[in-house]
Amino acid sequence: MNAHHDDLETRPPEIREADLFARLPGLLTAAMRAPAYAERLGGIDPAGITDRKALARLPVLRKADLPALQKAALPFGGLVPSAPGSFGRLFTSPGPIFEPEGTASDAWGAARGLVAAGFRPGDIVLNTLSYHLTPGGFIMDSAARAAGCAVIPAGPGNTEQQMEVIAAYRPSAYAGTPDFLKILIEAADARGVDIASIKRAVVSGAAFPPSLQAWVRERGIDAYQLYATADIGVIAYETSAREGMVLNENLIVEIVRPGTGDPVPEGEVGEVVVTNLDPHHPQIRLAVGDLTAVLPGISACGRTNTRIRGWMGRADQTAKIKGMFVRPEQVAEIARRHAEIAKLRLVVGRADEVDTMTLKAEIYAEPAGLVDAMSSTLQQVTKLKGAVEILPLGALPNDGKVIADERPVG
Numbered sequence: 001m002n003a004h005h006d007d008l009e010t011r012p013p014e015i016r017e018a019d020l021f022a023r024l025p026g027l028l029t030a031a032m033r034a035p036a037y038a039e040r041l042g043g044i045d046p047a048g049i050t051d052r053k054a055l056a057r058l059p060v061l062r063k064a065d066l067p068a069l070q071k072a073a074l075p076f077g078g079l080v081p082s083a084p085g086s087f088g089r090l091f092t093s094p095g096p097i098f099e100p101e102g103t104a105s106d107a108w109g110a111a112r113g114l115v116a117a118g119f120r121p122g123d124i125v126l127n128t129l130s131y132h133l134t135p136g137g138f139i140m141d142s143a144a145r146a147a148g149c150a151v152i153p154a155g156p157g158n159t160e161q162q163m164e165v166i167a168a169y170r171p172s173a174y175a176g177t178p179d180f181l182k183i184l185i186e187a188a189d190a191r192g193v194d195i196a197s198i199k200r201a202v203v204s205g206a207a208f209p210p211s212l213q214a215w216v217r218e219r220g221i222d223a224y225q226l227y228a229t230a231d232i233g234v235i236a237y238e239t240s241a242r243e244g245m246v247l248n249e250n251l252i253v254e255i256v257r258p259g260t261g262d263p264v265p266e267g268e269v270g271e272v273v274v275t276n277l278d279p280h281h282p283q284i285r286l287a288v289g290d291l292t293a294v295l296p297g298i299s300a301c302g303r304t305n306t307r308i309r310g311w312m313g314r315a316d317q318t319a320k321i322k323g324m325f326v327r328p329e330q331v332a333e334i335a336r337r338h339a340e341i342a343k344l345r346l347v348v349g350r351a352d353e354v355d356t357m358t359l360k361a362e363i364y365a366e367p368a369g370l371v372d373a374m375s376s377t378l379q380q381v382t383k384l385k386g387a388v389e390i391l392p393l394g395a396l397p398n399d400g401k402v403i404a405d406e407r408p409v410g
Helices: 013-031 035-040 063-072 111-116 136-146 159-169 178-191 210-218 328-336 370-382
Strands: 089-093 097-101 124-127 150-153 173-176 200-203 222-229 233-238 245-247 251-256 270-276 283-292 319-321 324-326 341-351 354-363 387-391 403-405
Touching: 013 251, 013 283, 063 097, 063 283, 111 136, 111 222, 111 233, 124 136, 124 159, 136 150, 136 173, 136 233, 159 178, 173 178, 178 200, 178 210, 210 222, 233 251, 251 283, 319 341, 328 341, 328 370, 354 370, 370 387
Parallel strands: 124 150, 124 173, 173 200, 200 222, 341 403, 354 387
Antiparallel strands: 089 097, 222 233, 233 245, 251 270, 270 283, 319 324, 341 354
16 A cells, blocks of 8 residues: 555655745735735735745744734734635634634645554544644544544543543544543553554644653554644654654745744754645744754655654743843844854853843854954843853754753742
8 A cells, every 4th residue: 555645745856846936926926815914025026936045035924923913803813815704614722823724625734644654544543632622633633534534533531431432443543642642541551441453643732752652652552743733734744764754745844043034054953934835824934933953865754855853842932031031033133233143042041149141152253352242232132231152163052042041940
């Protein structure tokens, strides 16, 4: 049986890139029918946005800003050109953020991840993500049915009834959070219920550390991770190669320096920014707030799309220092004012019961007076005084941190 969802997954990378950017101008034209995008993208010629360099000049829309934008213009902040009634389902997630679901059978693009995890036609899937107002349950449900599986819409919680359902239907696969998978296994052990029919799992929505991965594997379940958000759907998915996560089709994904829209070199940790090529619900350079890095080369599983390392933390590193909020955007502004700077990190500490700041900078060259000039810029931008430390290229860790809060907790 074909291990891939379709031929798009194995096409040459240059063909995929050409296809995505050939479709981008039409997407931008569709997006600009929405009033908020018309304002944000005003003055651009969609026909000229045909490569990554041109795309990187467009403004980033931060997911953290969506609640306020939507509150000001319910329900979608003027960012969706289509009427709410044209969608299949309408959801809300914590924030609140309001999200529409398209009318396609696999509107969230999750079926690829399930197929990569070994889900096949005829499988019975126990879906334990919530079906109540949030899209998680429907993301997995529609994907499983698109892959030819039957779905048990179990939702989370109520382990007693879950045991009854498992005993009756003998599902072969699980979809849900890794935490709830562990709860189910432990509940089955405590009640003497046989759940050995479950051989495969896709997990999302929570951390899946190596220790838990090993524990689940010891129980005879082959579990794979999906990286998804409630507004976009599946961004990337794990495959049998177990080497990072493969990006989904129909998306242009950039990794940018936190606080900016500037793409980082391959391998450097940065924030995930997604352009979703869905003209019904276009999303242009949506910064989802997560950190990751691109892996070199192509997956051994045969899928040719770019691979990422998976979720590596949050990009929102705002810190309150001496009563003032300091944001990654401000650190980026300091770098913009000094061409000698290659990379910056603002380290926040505490000494003698007082907050401290040290701006650590990798630089290309050190002209006379650079430290004093950077100290002055730091104070101008943040309204706070701090030290400056010059470092050689490559000295700072590659972890995506722009602001490192090293103050003791408690």
